[in-house]
Amino acid sequence: MPITLTDQIGIKHTFETTPKRIVSLVPSQTELLYDLGLEDSIVGITKFCVHPFHFKSTKNIVGGTKNVKFDKIKELQPDIIICNKEENTKEIVEELQEICPVWVTDIYTIEDNTKMIHDFGELFNKRTDAKKWIDKINFCLEDFKNFIKDKKENKTAYFIWANPYMVAGNNTFINELLKLNKFINIYERKEGRYPEIELKKMRLEGDPDIVLLSSEPYPFKDEHAFEIGRFTHHAKAIFVDGEMFSWYGSRLVKSFEYFKAIHNKLT
Structure with missing residues (x-):
């Protein structure tokens, strides 16, 4: 059954099936995808994606966040490319859209971060894992607010x-x-x-x-x-x-x- 979701810059995406081949062009989001249990789905990362450590020897490096090797990404035949409004330029995103759908996040607040994790849960059929991480972050946030109040x-x-x-x-x-x-x-x-x-x-x-x-x-x-x-x-x-x-x-x-x-x- 097709899924239709809107990313954090307002672009609506429809997928016939759950995306299975992911290229991530944002280091922190690569780490999140791994923590959501998507290691086997990640086919390409940047040279700055240093967590988890073993990815640098097990995943295809497709350049940096601002210097992307488009041909290399195309060869990987991704179903989706994960970008970020701050990390990747509009020009990069537009060129990547010629290859496959590009999901762009836009994170300024902890609420934005929660939305991103929830979206990834929906997008990659990892709802339970996403909820666990959201609950864990919320618990740690409340604990820290209690710590910092005085x-x-x-x-x-x-x-x-x-x-x-x-x-x-x-x-x-x-x-x-x-x-x-x-x-x-x-x-x-x-x-x-x-x-x-x-x-x-x-x-x-x-x-x-x-x-x-x-x-x-x-x-x-x-x-x-x-x-x-x-x-x-x-x-x-x-x-x-x-x-x-x-x-x-x-x-x-x-x-x-x-x-x-x-x-x-x-x-």
């Missing part, structure tokens, strides 16, 4: 790049998780989702209590922490696992425990 707020800057320096701004999943942690993003109102900033203006733009230096996409080092610190009054620099703040999907279960560890260090 913690104090900290003005925060979350750095994602150096030379030039760039930070996470508003309308990002990172910002959603910062707010959940009571990390008040000093750049939330700055124009752009990942604005370029000048270090010398940091004090004027909010003077953070905490500077978070993400492990991805840029490999920050001690020298960066020292340089950034020179332009604040008292900020504490913390190197953080970028996957925990920017990966959606099933990763959130691990993220909440990771956030607890950060707060325990702070206190």
Whole structure:
């Protein structure tokens, strides 16, 4: 029986049967598909799809998230390609649509994340597995909210790049998780989702209590922490696992425990 579903950018898809051959062009969504029990259905991934670890030797690599090898994907004869509005460009999605249906996610909030997991459950006939992960995330979320309720707020800057320096701004999943942690993003109102900033203006733009230096996409080092610190009054620099703040999907279960560890260090 055909199934008709609408993805997160409003495109309606109809499938005569459950898609069996999946190409995933988003690392966090590859991890989610695996956790939903779809390992055997995944035929292609990006070079950045590092979880689970063994996929790099068992799956076909079809390029990066922004540099896709279309011919390689076509050869894999996928039934569906999984993309994301932020990770993959509109031009990439349009070219991929010539190969097969392209399902695009759009994740800004935890509610968006829940919708994605539910959709994948419907799309790939993994409803029970999807519900288990949604229930698990909701349980961990409530537990974390209880943990964080008595913690104090900290003005925060979350750095994602150096030379030039760039930070996470508003309308990002990172910002959603910062707010959940009571990390008040000093750049939330700055124009752009990942604005370029000048270090010398940091004090004027909010003077953070905490500077978070993400492990991805840029490999920050001690020298960066020292340089950034020179332009604040008292900020504490913390190197953080970028996957925990920017990966959606099933990763959130691990993220909440990771956030607890950060707060325990702070206190």
